Amino acid sequence: MRSGEKPEIARLPLFRDMDDTLRERVFSGSFLQVFPPQLVLFELGQRADFLHVLVDGLVELSVNSGGRDTTMRIVEPVTSFILAAVVNDLPYLMTARTLEPSRVLLVPAALIREVIRQDAALMQATMRELALAYRDLVRALADMKMRQSAERLGNYLLQQESQQTAAGTIHLKGEKRLLASLLGMTPENLSRAFSTLASHGVRVNGGKITIIDRDALCEFSRPDPIPV
Amino acid sequence: MRSGEKPEIARLPLFRDMDDTLRERVFSGSFLQVFPPQLVLFELGQRADFLHVLVDGLVELSVNSGGRDTTMRIVEPVTSFILAAVVNDLPYLMTARTLEPSRVLLVPAALIREVIRQDAALMQATMRELALAYRDLVRALADMKMRQSAERLGNYLLQQESQQTAAGTIHLKGEKRLLASLLGMTPENLSRAFSTLASHGVRVNGGKITIIDRDALCEFSRPDPIPV
DNA sequence: GCAATTTCTTGACCAAGATCAAATCGAACC
DNA sequence: GGTTCGATTTGATCTTGGTCAAGAAATTGC
Numbered sequence: 208m209r210s211g212e213k214p215e216i217a218r219l220p221l222f223r224d225m226d227d228t229l230r231e232r233v234f235s236g237s238f239l240q241v242f243p244p245q246l247v248l249f250e251l252g253q254r255a256d257f258l259h260v261l262v263d264g265l266v267e268l269s270v271n272s273g274g275r276d277t278t279m280r281i282v283e284p285v286t287s288f289i290l291a292a293v294v295n296d297l298p299y300l301m302t303a304r305t306l307e308p309s310r311v312l313l314v315p316a317a318l319i320r321e322v323i324r325q326d327a328a329l330m331q332a333t334m335r336e337l338a339l340a341y342r343d344l345v346r347a348l349a350d351m352k353m354r355q356s357a358e359r360l361g362n363y364l365l366q367q368e369s370q371q372t373a374a375g376t377i378h379l380k381g382e383k384r385l386l387a388s389l390l391g392m393t394p395e396n397l398s399r400a401f402s403t404l405a406s407h408g409v410r411v412n413g414g415k416i417t418i419i420d421r422d423a424l425c426e427f428s429r430p431d432p433i434p435v
Numbered sequence: 436m437r438s439g440e441k442p443e444i445a446r447l448p449l450f451r452d453m454d455d456t457l458r459e460r461v462f463s464g465s466f467l468q469v470f471p472p473q474l475v476l477f478e479l480g481q482r483a484d485f486l487h488v489l490v491d492g493l494v495e496l497s498v499n500s501g502g503r504d505t506t507m508r509i510v511e512p513v514t515s516f517i518l519a520a521v522v523n524d525l526p527y528l529m530t531a532r533t534l535e536p537s538r539v540l541l542v543p544a545a546l547i548r549e550v551i552r553q554d555a556a557l558m559q560a561t562m563r564e565l566a567l568a569y570r571d572l573v574r575a576l577a578d579m580k581m582r583q584s585a586e587r588l589g590n591y592l593l594q595q596e597s598q599q600t601a602a603g604t605i606h607l608k609g610e611k612r613l614l615a616s617l618l619g620m621t622p623e624n625l626s627r628a629f630s631t632l633a634s635h636g637v638r639v640n641g642g643k644i645t646i647i648d649r650d651a652l653c654e655f656s657r658p659d660p661i662p663v
Numbered sequence: 664g665c666a667a668t669t670t671c672t673t674g675a676c677c678a679a680g681a682t683c684a685a686a687t688c689g690a691a692c693c
Numbered sequence: 694g695g696t697t698c699g700a701t702t703t704g705a706t707c708t709t710g711g712t713c714a715a716g717a718a719a720t721t722g723c
Binding site: 251252270272273275276277279290291292294295297298300301323324327330331333334335337338339340341342344345346347348349351352353354391429431432433 | 479480498500501503504505507518519520522523525526528529551552555558559561562563565566567568569570572573574575576577579580581582619657659660661
């Protein structure tokens with residue numbers, strides 16, 4: 208791999224605290240690969256050969272089964288993904304596809320498992336990362352079960368706003384149909400959900416969303432009481 | 436804690452491989468408590484003070500927010516629960532309530548975190564447990580997003596059948612309304628879903644379910660291609 | 664720049680599931 | 694055994710969200 212992105216990857220919570228020599232060993236045993244958009248990186252059911260780290264671009268993780276399909280997560284750089292499958296050496300439960308031209312660091316699964324066994328700090332970071340990911344999914348499942356579609360959209364926007372830098376403004380990544388699938392609705396209903404939110408402080412302009420009345424949106428969407 | 440259940444807890448994947456002395460330290464720092472049914476063990480939002488191990492009885496984990504409520508998991512003995520909150524010292528995302536008279540081992544969160552740092556085998560077991568729990572939730576979320584209610588019920592039955600000992604027979608634990616909430620539907624609709632499954636090889640007699648035609652049920656429910 | 668293609672939006676209609684109400688079933692208690 | 698209370702089932706109706714179709718807007722390709 209090129210050295211340019213190494214520091215940024217090394218700064219990830221997953222790799223931050225581990226032994227420098229072992230980290231170097233992980234990196235030198237991995238390779239950075241460039242992928243065009245719409246390329247399938249791996250499919251659900253395959254044996255987990257690599258821990259992936261998205262360095263640049265955009266990746267969708269989805270589940271497809273019985274002719275149906277749903278987006279589980281949109282991965283933005285710089286983030287590792289598919290850690291749970293790698294840790295337990297189990298088949299991927301999701302399919303990964305690039306949405307934009309992307310650069311991905313591929314860490315051989317056997318290598319990362321070996322180094323995890325050797326390095327307590329890496330193991331602890333892995334454990335913490337998995338615990339946080341688990342909690343994200345608890346929230347996502349509760350969201351899907353308890354809220355209706357426009358509320359889910361409202362909460363998604365509030366959450367994105369708090370993560371993105373510019374206050375009050377959100378830039379959607381990917382197409383709207385992708386967001387619809389992530390939120391568990393059809394593109395048609397996402398469109399209608401945006402119209403519903405128009406009377407609750409949200410303005411839409413293509414992929415640029417503005418929250419002009421945060422209180423009204425909170426009132427409507429009833430965000431989680433426990434902050435992330 | 437009494438010594439009777441110690442071996443069974445020690446045999447759990449979480450505690451199985453750790454150092455014996457440290458395991459003894461964990462157990463002697465914990466206490467086994469008996470709770471009546473319908474008692475709230477902890478509520479969402481509270482600081483995670485204890486790792487819980489259900490030794491006997493039945494516990495519901497639920498999320499309640501904005502006047503709505505949904506069952507996230509039904510915990511059967513012998514199983515630990517709420518590990519993710521404890522590992523990262525974060526507030527519980529779920530509320531726990533006993534459904535039957537229950538005995539629960541309460542392991543102080545600070546103690547288990549300390550021993551995890553000291554014992555690589557325990558840390559590895561924790562990491563694995565979290566990774567498996569994560570994968571369960573990926574399945575649950577995909578299930579909720581992609582399948583309709585009767586299919587979810589069918590898959591639940593197939594899954595329960597494979598876990599319980601008697602082939603073809605399932606004993607529901609807890610009331611049907613609980614199962615309805617776990618599957619993300621109303622009790623009324625659960626009842627209708629059972630009638631739907633009647634024409635797909637399922638017979639119901641109170642809490643005793645019989646799968647008289649496994650193939651027909653699979654055909655209807657389209658279970659996950661990747662086995663758990 | 665303009666045609667072609669795709670995405671997004673809107674409207675009409677349909678299906679799944681929720682709600683409300685009432686009837687039935689079953690277990691616990693006298 | 695009969696009563697009572699809650700759980701479950703059934704039916705009628707309503708709401709939400711999905712489907713289908715068409716038009717508007719945006720993007721791509723030439």
